[in-house]
Amino acid sequence: MEAYGGYVGQAGEILHGKASSIEHDGQAMFAGLANPLPVARYHSLVGSNIPAGLTINAHFNGMVMAVRHDADRVCGFQFHPESILTTQGARLLEQTLAWAQQKLEPTNTLQPILEKLYQAQTLTQQREPSVVFGGRPRRTET
Numbered sequence: 001m002e003a004y005g006g007y008v009g010q011a012g013e014i015l016h017g018k019a020s021s022i023e024h025d026g027q028a029m030f031a032g033l034a035n036p037l038p039v040a041r042y043h044s045l046v047g048s049n050i051p052a053g054l055t056i057n058a059h060f061n062g063m064v065m066a067v068r069h070d071a072d073r074v075c076g077f078q079f080h081p082e083s084i085l086t087t088q089g090a091r092l093l094e095q096t097l098a099w100a101q102q103k104l105e106p107t108n109t110l111q112p113i114l115e116k117l118y119q120a121q122t123l124t125q126q127r128e129p130s131v132v133f134g135g136r137p138r139r140t141e142t
Contacts, residue, residue: 006048010046017085018040027057041079055067057075
């Protein structure tokens, strides 16, 4: 989460070996799972100031329990899907792996870039990151 500009800090309470029923959006790795979903929590930290690029897809009492970044195919859980206290943990892990391996529909980003080159316009790392610079947008120093 911090890599995307969010913050991870102390939670209001420490939870170790506690089962909680989280609510989720039913999308991506949570598709078809019980809602609320009983999960195992072992943490004393919580994420906040969630950046716009991350989707909060699960929560419990206002605390973020899961986020995902659809373009980068990265997700994070604030609980333990591998624990026996997470009732559908095996299915959640299977669906998470399947989601992470999906190919996104390619967007035709090459056409506008070629048009800019043809018109002798300057390409920037912020606007044409994937085709020109091989990745997602990076911060530029001024």
